[in-house]
Structures are given as C-alpha cells and as structure tokens.
Amino acid sequence: MKASKRKTRSDKFPLTLHPTGQYCKKIKGKIRYFGTDKKQALERYLGQATYLHGAQSLIQKASNGNMTLKQLCDLYLQYQHSRVLAGALTPKHYNDHNGRSRAD
Secondary structure: OOOOOOOOOOOOOOOEEOOOOOEEEEEOOEEEEOOOOHHHHHHHHHHHHHHHHOHHHHOOOOHHHOOOHHHHHHHHHHHHHHHHHHOOOOHHHHHHHHOOOOOO
C-alpha cells in the first residue's frame, strides 16, 4: 500500500493558499479571499476577522421591517462586546455602557 503524505497546516498562519494564487479562509461556509501577497492578506484578514466571524450574527431581522428600541440597544451592546473581544475597547468602557458595575 502506498503511503500518502498529508499536508500539515501551520497553526500560526490562519490562511491557506488557493489554487488561484490568493490566500483564503473558509468562514461560515463561504470562502473569503484576502489577496495574493501573504503579509497584506494576513493584515486584511485580521482587520476583518471580528466582523466575518461574529458580527454578521448580530444582524437581526425585524418583523415587518420595524425594529424596537430594545432590539437596537441589544444590537449596539453586542457590537461593543465584539469590540472588547477584539481588543478595540476596554471591558470597563463596555461595562459603563451596559450599566453593569465591575466587581473588584
């Protein structure tokens, strides 16, 4: 029996090289392309990763095209939470918006 060599994926680099020559990543069932230059593709991916992996789930369908104030506020808080996870916002700032006090 012929032993096949399996290509191992580097855990340090999240993108794969597509046969078209572009770096890509499959996110939520869709292949997203980030360019042909390795460094620029990684920068583009890291800049869009928070949105591509999570923010699309923040979009809520309103009934009859109307959105309540509570839905709008929840959407804003979810967006701010994703910014905390991405490191663009401090947890204290998020808690101030959310009305929660930080337990010290």
